[in-house]
Amino acid sequence: MKAVVMAGGQGTRLMPLTANQPKPLMPVAGKPILYHVLRLLERHGIEEAIVTAQYHAEQIQGYLDGLEVLGLKISCVTEDTPLGTAGGFSALAERLRDDIFLVISGDALTDCNLSELIESHRGKPALVTACLAEVDNPFGFGIVTTGEGGRVDRFVEKPTAGSELSNQVNTGIYVVDPAVLDRIPAHQPTDWARDVFPVLVGENAIYGWSTNAYWEDVGTHDRYFEVQSDALTGKVSIELEFPEVAPGIRIEDGALMPSDVTLIGPLHIGAGEIGGGATLANGTILGRDVTVGAGAILDGAICHDAAYIGPGSVLIDCVVGYGAHIGPSVQLGRGAVVGAHSFVAEGTVVPEGARIEAAVPESLSSYPRADATAWHQESP
Structure with a gap:
């Protein structure tokens, strides 16, 4: 099975740390966030990872070129201009049509059980199964509400403060049927949450799978501090390399x-x-x-x-x-x-x-x- 790792974000809220390096290469406990994501894929039997890069893409490519310790095939695809979270997938269509595939962010830290997520998707009439997590403060996240059997009935991307419908948020981890690739226009900025998922909600074709595992979007300085502590104290299960x-x-x-x-x-x-x-x-x-x-x-x-x-x-x-x-x-x-x-x-x-x-x-x-x-x- 293949996974697409989205590693093109600029990380503006983490400036000045991301002024000269992309957010996925920010270290957590000595290793880039991207490394921890790739290790998670390896642990759950993913055979190939396609990393999409745009901001400081040469650094992402250079890091992956020297990464020899992982037991999965890794390649990097560069976007010349930002195409949103989904826009670049039309160019990957021929590489992804043979089976369902996983989409995961390269700048969020998690120990989610991807194997259970994949099995949940296979057991439902879904074109997409989105991994969902509950957070204390959902402001700034994509809010998701679900109905019978986990079918998603509403998907609201980053609502205004006070208008949140639930504490259940989109983690940016999806299992996707290749038929969805036909819904993504070529060479046009397209977003999974804003453009693709609302259509699938109307077709009853997107389901949610909730996890209690650790998940943190490393998007602010406060969260960057938090994940460092969580890594050292074992709150999140990641590799700590030093004895x-x-x-x-x-x-x-x-x-x-x-x-x-x-x-x-x-x-x-x-x-x-x-x-x-x-x-x-x-x-x-x-x-x-x-x-x-x-x-x-x-x-x-x-x-x-x-x-x-x-x-x-x-x-x-x-x-x-x-x-x-x-x-x-x-x-x-x-x-x-x-x-x-x-x-x-x-x-x-x-x-x-x-x-x-x-x-x-x-x-x-x-x-x-x-x-x-x-x-x-x-x-x-």
Whole structure:
């Protein structure tokens, strides 16, 4: 069976983190969201994944070209112009006509039982079966109401606040009969929820399948923070690649740190350098090649690969993008976001919720490194 992974979104609400990389490549617990989606497909017996890309498509293609660990056939199809969530499917029609296929978002984190969803579709007179989930606040989602046997009787895409019909929302995961491909016009912007599904509702041809599994649309900074914590605490079942050296504390072989570093889990620490007297605590996640200076305190901080955190800096529940430079004695307030390759000068106090995107001065072409010794977890 084949799956189409929609990975073309721009992720504007996650700026500046998505200013120079697509949302599906945003890391969760050290791996891109797209990787976690592909692993989910593999676990449920999907044989081929077709990834559709548009925003920074070359990065998606480059990432997939180097991905050799997954046991499924992967290809990438690039859209030159945005065609909506369904518009690009007409170009894929000949590759998808042999059987029902799965559609899934490449920028949402879930451990949904796709096998049960597929079986539910096979047992119903449906052209589409949509995976549905209940959320506490449905504002901003596509709202779905269902009738007898799970048949969808109303599909309202992102209604205004206060007009929500239910807490049951569209997850963007569908099983689709190839006959639906004939309903999608070629080379025209088309949306599954706005254009295709309302027609199918009128034909009694779309059904819903409800899941209690974890599902989170990683569309805002708040949700990005949330999924990191959920991954470390096991609320969502995804792959955590680093060895667990103590309960809740995962450190990659080759990480450098002296013995006086304080570690308070949960933590997910890639191979990098940690200075003496530093504290890493409460959901902090460090990508690879991250440097943390002596005496720095990171509490719930998410630092992408190659970030530099200066000595004595304090980072609380914030995100530091790829290759960003945080100078000495900087304070990053709760919810602050520093974009990739940005620079925060020594002693700066960044208020809660601030967004920073600025060029790194040329004088910082090479960053100072922390003085540390190697951490190595012996193989059992």
